[in-house]
Amino acid sequence: MSLDRRDFLTVSAAAALAAASGCRSLPASPRARVVVVGAGFGGAACAKYLRKWGPGLDVTLIEPNERFVSCPISNWVLGGLRSMDDITHGYGGLARHGIRLVRDGVVAIDPDTRTLRTAQGLQIGYERLVLAPGVEIQADSVRGFAQAEAAGRVVHAWKAGAQTALLRRQLEAMPDGGAFIIAIPAAPYRCPPGPYERACLVAHYFKESKPRSKIIVLDANPDIVSKKPLFTDAWSTLYPGMIDYRPNSPALVVDAASMTVSTDFEDVRGDVLNVVPRQRAGAVCNLVGARNDGNKAWCTVDFATFESTAAPGVHIIGDSVASTLPRSGHMATNQARVCAGAIVDLLADRAPDPAPVIANTCYSATSDRTAGHVAHVYRLVPGKGYVAAPEGGATEKGDAGNFRYAESWAKNIWAEVLS
Numbered sequence: 001m002s003l004d005r006r007d008f009l010t011v012s013a014a015a016a017l018a019a020a021s022g023c024r025s026l027p028a029s030p031r032a033r034v035v036v037v038g039a040g041f042g043g044a045a046c047a048k049y050l051r052k053w054g055p056g057l058d059v060t061l062i063e064p065n066e067r068f069v070s071c072p073i074s075n076w077v078l079g080g081l082r083s084m085d086d087i088t089h090g091y092g093g094l095a096r097h098g099i100r101l102v103r104d105g106v107v108a109i110d111p112d113t114r115t116l117r118t119a120q121g122l123q124i125g126y127e128r129l130v131l132a133p134g135v136e137i138q139a140d141s142v143r144g145f146a147q148a149e150a151a152g153r154v155v156h157a158w159k160a161g162a163q164t165a166l167l168r169r170q171l172e173a174m175p176d177g178g179a180f181i182i183a184i185p186a187a188p189y190r191c192p193p194g195p196y197e198r199a200c201l202v203a204h205y206f207k208e209s210k211p212r213s214k215i216i217v218l219d220a221n222p223d224i225v226s227k228k229p230l231f232t233d234a235w236s237t238l239y240p241g242m243i244d245y246r247p248n249s250p251a252l253v254v255d256a257a258s259m260t261v262s263t264d265f266e267d268v269r270g271d272v273l274n275v276v277p278r279q280r281a282g283a284v285c286n287l288v289g290a291r292n293d294g295n296k297a298w299c300t301v302d303f304a305t306f307e308s309t310a311a312p313g314v315h316i317i318g319d320s321v322a323s324t325l326p327r328s329g330h331m332a333t334n335q336a337r338v339c340a341g342a343i344v345d346l347l348a349d350r351a352p353d354p355a356p357v358i359a360n361t362c363y364s365a366t367s368d369r370t371a372g373h374v375a376h377v378y379r380l381v382p383g384k385g386y387v388a389a390p391e392g393g394a395t396e397k398g399d400a401g402n403f404r405y406a407e408s409w410a411k412n413i414w415a416e417v418l419s
């Protein structure tokens with residue numbers, strides 16, 4: 001089955017409006033097709049800005065999930081601060097931008113004919129393709145994880161959704177005096193501060209509801225990877241004696257029968273096990289050979305356009321990109337805008353901005369009323385990649401103001417991505 005050309009959207013009234021307001025438009029190729037794969041933070045934002053800045057474009061956004069479930073704030077659900085409903089949103093708001101949303105997954109890409117195929121057999125052609133699939137969880141990086149996960153005994157909850165809800169239920173069912181183990185993979189992984197925020201918010205829940213319980217953090221890294229002063233301050237002042245942090249402790253084996261996580265040195269028993277395996281670029285990137293960094297894990301791109309260095313015409317944004325930039329939702333939306341602007345320019349035979357500026361802000365809650373943040377602005381410097389301006393930085397202690405900002409940040413970015 002191939003897509004009927006009539007299914008694609010025609011130039012909308014927004015085109016005239018955008019042109020009148022001086023926005024980028026697409027005179028050279030008014031019907032060029034751009035397909036975006038993945039409607040997470042990066043993909044949904046990219047599709048939206050492609051239509052805003054290239055209102056003549058046919059933009060198709062392909063996503064298997066019916067609803068958007070946000071990883072940001074998902075740790076708040078685990079801590080009992082928010083519900084799954086609070087982090088689950090519909091895609092309906094994207095329709096007003098004239099994006100064609102296809103509920104499906106991409107299973108094959110032919111870069112020569114610039115055609116892709118979905119799981120349900122739809123064939124879709126494109127002039128430019130954007131891959132924004134997030135991360136693939138490498139279940140086989142921890143022996144026994146796949147079986148334990150399939151049995152519903154051990155989850156990563158590193159993609160928000162059913163596993164988030166299951167982990168919360170496991171924490172609720174855990175007896176007071178039990179042990180919660182969180183195993184952190186070696187960097188790079190999605191959301192560097194996320195595991196430490198999770199430890200804080202589960203500790204908050206235990207402090208209120210199961211005060212004799214403990215948290216054991218098995219970190220594959222030699223030290224706390226992000227916002228160390230914020231988290232160590234929270235652990236010592238808010239949760240003294242509750243969090244047992246063990247660096248250089250990669251989880252090698254998980255055994256759901258004995259509820260044990262094994263490292264090189266010890267077998268650690270817990271009542272609830274949260275094992276986060278290693279990660280790499282989403283599997284769909286491999287269909288075009290784009291996982292091409294030294295470890296064949298992440299995708300190298302031209303940072304001015306986010307075009308893959310391995311697959312011409314294919315752009316990659318968000319967590320899948322090989323870089324030292326943090327893998328965050330905020331960063332994914334910034335990359336989405338650079339990529340969308342560059343595609344609009346390229347399709348109009350204009351040179352894209354050679355030195356784009358992007359930013360990252362990431363809040364982490366440390367309790368039900370305190371949070372801290374990290375914020376940086378980056379400019380692309382040819383030959384050097386994105387270089388952070390020296391003014392950025394991180395808070396060293398959580399406070400109530402940052403907690404309020406964290407909540408507003410989440411509401412703003414959900415609106416930015418989905419409406």
Ligand code: FAD
Nearest residue numbers: 038040041042071072106133134191318319327328329330
């Ligand atoms: P995603 O948002 O994961 O979107 C990828 C989409 O692609 C998914 O919807 C998926 O279904 C789809 N997809 C995959 N393969 C295919 C295919 N073959 N065909 C079609 N669709 C496909 N970031 C922040 O900025 N702030 C935070 O506070 C924050 N907190 C976090 C807390 C936790 C616990 C975690 C795990 C992450 C957190 N993050 C946070 C990180 C943030 O969630 C990610 O960096 C962000 O989601 C990356 O965006 P993305 O578009 O690359 O991927």
